[in-house]
Amino acid sequence: MKTELNITLIAPGCAITGDMVVDHGVSCFGLLDGGIISTQGLLHVGEGGLLKGMAQGEHVRIDGRVDGDVHARGSLEVNGQVCGDIYYCGTIRLGPRASLNGILKRVARMRTIEADAARAEQIADQSLNQATSRFPERADSNVTDISKAIA
Template sequence: MKTELNITLISPGCTITGDMIVDHGVSCFGLLDGGIVSTQGLLHVGSGGLVKGTAQGEHVRIDGRVDGNVHARGSLEINGQVTGDILYCGTIRLGPNAALNGALKRVPRMLTIEAEPISLAGEQMPEVSAPAQGQQVETPSATERPESNVTEFARVKA
């Protein structure tokens, strides 16, 4: 069986403006001016990396800086700086250089996911028009779904 390592790398000196959602691991050593969600794998904010927004992931490691809330569903390791609330449900480890400015809350797994979806700046929803008179429209059944490797999360209001 072949094992593939999927990871997105934000290199030092690189700046990304906007929110990112990935279905695999991500390492950020640059500037991300927006939120980031990693549905699987490791979300790593490396030394020198800066996330200006919410950081959500299965396994989260902060060696750089996050100016926003952090949500970890599995493990959380902080050896950097977090300015914002931290919600976690698995294990947490604070390193000797950890600096926290916010509330630290252990919550049930389903509450580590933000209640409101991240808004994508500048993105508009496409307009949907009604079918012409007499035109038939096929509606996919609940069992017919396109394949996706992105994990779906149920949104929970806190």
């Protein structure tokens, strides 16, 4: 049985501005100036990676730096720096180089998942509104008509 590994890689030297919502794993070794939500898999901020915003994921590993709140539904491992509050549901491991500047709070899993779903919906709505305002000529495109016809 073959399984595929889906992962988004933000490479060293790469800079992304804006929020991201993905349904698979993410490894960030560059700069992400915005929040990120990973609904499945590992959300990894690698050594040299910088996330300026909120990080939410099932399994979260911080080896770089996060300037924002971190929400982990499963496991959390911190070997880097977090300047923000940390909310976790499962296990937590702090490595020898871990640096935390914020509160550390264990929360119920359902509370974190609801917050993730609401935030993901909010980010998706904002992205759609921004895309429509930036490219008004595409707002009336036939892409939705084609997808409706296919369905």
